[in-house]
Amino acid sequence: MKKQLQPFQFVQITQEVQHVISAYKSVNDSKVVGVLQLDLIKLLDELSIKLEPVVEKMLEVVMEKNCTHERASKALQSLKTLVEPFPEMDEKQIDKLFKKQKKVQYPSDWTTDRYQQTYWGWDDFGNQKKYLIVPQKNRYVGLHGDMDPQPLNGLCAICHELSTVSMFSVKLKARGAAGNYTKRGNLICRNSTECNARINDPKHLERFVDYMTNR
Template sequence: MIKPFIRNHDYNFIKKQAAFLKQTLRTAVDPKVLESVRYSTESNIMGRFPLADAHQQQLLKGISGLDTADEFDRYLGQLQPYVVEFPTVTAKQIQKLFPKNKKLKIPDLSAVSHRHTTYLSWLDISTNKMFLVHEMNGLIMGVEGRFIPSNKKSYCFLCNRHEELVFFSAVATKRPAKSSPDYYKAIGNYLCMNSMECNKNVTDLSALEKFMEAVTG
């Protein structure tokens, strides 16, 4: 029985390590360099899974012995069934995350690739709003805010890739003790306009979860 244990961002990390090793195989002439890269690639991947059982370790360690492009493709393909899917959420559940938006425009959930999703995000052009949904600490959480297209490429704070961005600004829901009634704190950052591409590239959750914690308290 297959027990998924690789989250999307970890799978993206494995793909990145595999691409680096494959490139090294094409260019390295020093056997010692190649041996070092093989070792570091495997160590970096295994470091992501300190609780992996014997079967899981065997699956992951296979990368150090790969040589051809076909072998790398097979390795990544064998890991696909072990990727943890993003929780299935319904339109009704999403509406409950954003109760003040009675006319909330919900994306086509049937088009979501759950196995390759770290977070859901979509834009409502008519209201200049952006919505973000992510599972954190076992709970599905939602954040909404305003977005402004940057009209240029730069580095996304979530995936660190050079992509077309928007500036996303959300109002913190938690107020400091004894704050004035008109207290207002907006938290913003630049992230990918195309969340599907971002989900293919994100390898670390820390920036995303720090942002969500800052907004939701």
Template sequence: MKPFISSADSHFILRQARSVMNGHLKVNDAGVLGAVEELAAERAEARLSDTPAEFMELIGQVAEVRNEESFDRFREQLLPFVIAFPELTEHRLKKLFPKVKKLHPPDLSSVEWRDISYFGWNDLGAARKYLVWEREGKLHAKLGQFRPSGKKGVCAICNGLDEVGLFLSETRHSGGETYTKRGNYICVDSEMCNRRIDEQERLDRFTETIGK
């Protein structure tokens, strides 16, 4: 079966699995645990109701997660159904950022492309952050000024609470002669940010704003 769910969908399902796991680690009341399991399964199934029976059978196992070992096993079973982000190479990144003379991307060999909704990294020496995302089958890229704030805040991409920094990018108006600077606070750690993305729409709104 070909992959057919998004990374955001998988993170939503895994969040339900983790809620069941945390319930079993912290709660002893059988009635409460049963309610947690039932709610997690309902949420996961409702998110992806119109899917093959084989996949729905797997989703039903979200209520059986008990510890980190079973959580990891469930995640490994889920990953083959996830559509991977287009795999990036250093050469491809240089083509996406043609105006950057010295591009310093991170180690790409360790990236799990099925785990991300966008690709981002920091060049703190140059006070920059680079973002790459996909829309309608095409890759888009944007670099912006970026400095970590040293404080926790709500990220405009994942809506999670973590250390954020102001991502400030320039947007060219039609005609190409005037620019507007747009800024928003996003996670310093793009890998952790991706793990929290369970709503693609929020990422789409952010990238539409900076991509104009």
């Protein structure tokens, strides 16, 4: 089946479905519920997948007023056949993205749901470091930096939602200055999997990468 969706678009659909199901339980006004249902259908139409058989079956479940979050979640799983998952990379591919690192700490596994991963992030807890692999302009960029061990409540620069965050900082060679370096930092989610599950628009991730990589 043709892959028509990116992970962040699957997150968009998931969030809209959750809004509809929550409204069934908490909203008495049928017009409000109807608006939320139409918002979901409009999104599917904008993504050009409304007429896909798996989408039509999902809608049949979600549009029932007695639909639960559990049933909706199961129905959403079928949409993953339309999603281009984050690619699983081998050590050689990862090494190319982190050429400046003498010893790369590789991901322990790739069992996380790659259909909801717009970027890939993992931790080197022993050295208080974090690795990020991020798509950028039809290629992938590797970011390796310090992850402050202090957890904070704040706005993540990547998903742009309030969550448990810490300062992530990278060292950049200063422009035109031999041997001099400067640091760039930003608050990001400590848990990259949870962060990805909140990304419904990649623009904040793109800005984050630009800021962290441009000297």
